[in-house]
Amino acid sequence: METKPKILVVDDEERIRRLLKMYLEREEYIIEEAEDGIEALNKALNNNFDLILLDLMMPGKDGIEVCRELREKKSTPVIMLTAKGEEINRVQGFEVGTDDYIVKPFSPREVVLRVKAMLRRSSQTSYLTTDVEARDVIQYKYLTIDNDAHKVMAEGKEVNLTPKEYELLSYLAKTPDKVFAREQLLKEVWHYEFFGDLRTVDTHVKRLREKMNAVSEHAAQMIVTVWGVGYKFEVKE
Known part of the structure; x- marks a missing residue:
């Protein structure tokens, strides 16, 4: 039910x-x-x-x-x-x-x-009826982002994220090694443009890293700060 x-x-x-x-x-x-x-x-x-x-x-x-x-x-x-x-x-x-x-x-x-x-x-269950073979999953060595189940797993353990933290991680992870400026992340993830403080992005990245680090230090290290520019999702061998 x-x-x-x-x-x-x-x-x-x-x-x-x-x-x-x-x-x-x-x-x-x-x-x-x-x-x-x-x-x-x-x-x-x-x-x-x-x-x-x-x-x-x-x-x-x-x-x-x-x-x-x-x-x-x-x-x-x-x-x-x-x-x-x-x-x-x-x-x-x-x-x-x-x-x-x-x-x-x-x-x-x-x-x-x-x-x-x-x-x-x-929702954690909105798309659980989706065909397994067609699932929208981003898979890396230490991190799995299941966009169908809206779930993030780091080294086999679930990371509990807010919707905006989840969107930010998913957006970065879809294009590994690409550097995104804070302004671009604000526009694409928050769908909001203003001339105020860009700490919004920094605060969410910090919170995201802390939550991931509590589960997997390796996964947390995949979110990399590019000083003077913004952030990227780095995939190490």
Whole structure:
């Protein structure tokens, strides 16, 4: 029996929570709510959600702080809800591990589409019916990226990544030894261009290396910094 995705909707405005809940429940998602950052973090750490819709500006703890503390313990996909003109805050959101963002005022239909896309990317079982011979797998000596099962294995052990960390690793690994500038990675992986700080990429690479290193030092060393340029995925004999 298929389990329905469980989503946490976090916003200090009741009308926004109610609107999102109504549209998401039409898709048969299970919805829980939180009205501030403290309640959101408590629920997120003590329950297993498939996705969190997280407002940026809230009392108690803002979305940045919630996401930062969440990422210390969990890789739950996070879509940040931001107001227009909060670009710097969106940059900070990406730096602490936000996977996507939606700008207010938004169309509820857009939210549903973005949620569906994120759940697809983060699903561990979406494509398990795929023919084994046709599986989309990137295989190296110390690392296997199974794009059908959305799973990363390093020396036989699974690496638990957020959707954005997974996309970054997969993007680099598809073209080994090619050097990618930070600006290019920001555009291709985050689908977002801004003239702000490029630490978004650096922060995600650092987090990705740390998670891989905890499982396989050899796999972590495949992500190489090219000083003054960006990063590449290096395959050593």
